[in-house]
Amino acid sequence: MSTTFITRTLDVTTGSTETVADLTADCDAFLQEAAHGGDGLLNLFVPHATAGIAILETGAGSDDDLLSALHDLLPADDRWQHRHGSPGHGRDHVLPALVPPHATLPVIAGRMALGTWQSVCLVDTNRDNPDRQVRLSFLG
Numbered sequence: 001m002s003t004t005f006i007t008r009t010l011d012v013t014t015g016s017t018e019t020v021a022d023l024t025a026d027c028d029a030f031l032q033e034a035a036h037g038g039d040g041l042l043n044l045f046v047p048h049a050t051a052g053i054a055i056l057e058t059g060a061g062s063d064d065d066l067l068s069a070l071h072d073l074l075p076a077d078d079r080w081q082h083r084h085g086s087p088g089h090g091r092d093h094v095l096p097a098l099v100p101p102h103a104t105l106p107v108i109a110g111r112m113a114l115g116t117w118q119s120v121c122l123v124d125t126n127r128d129n130p131d132r133q134v135r136l137s138f139l140g
Helices: 024-034 062-073 090-098
Strands: 005-013 019-022 040-045 051-056 102-108 119-124 131-139
Touching: 005 024, 019 062, 024 040, 024 119, 024 131, 051 062, 051 090, 051 102, 062 090, 062 119, 119 131
Parallel strands: none
Antiparallel strands: 005 131, 019 119, 040 102, 040 131, 051 119
């Protein structure tokens, strides 16, 4: 049995606002190179303490709804014990407990087996760190 493992780091600039960045096209491009039309698994990992990976619909308001829900659940106020950075930054360190820093997706015939409206997204509420990395790994 032959096993392929290919990994690459994607640099993402999220800016100075809370962001849901759609990575689906980047994942598709990576798989076109890495999977060669085969089956396997795509793993995404964010090596940051204040960002996560989510699978959700984008462009129809769900991305804004997610940020709104996170703001309701994790208000940017002075309740957090973790206090460095901008006011309320402690909330950003709790985010990965709700939006994990990883996701693993099935790859069938070289493509992610996503549902019709699903997208792969980086969720970043940390306005203090505009530069992120996402590790894409294909195992096939």
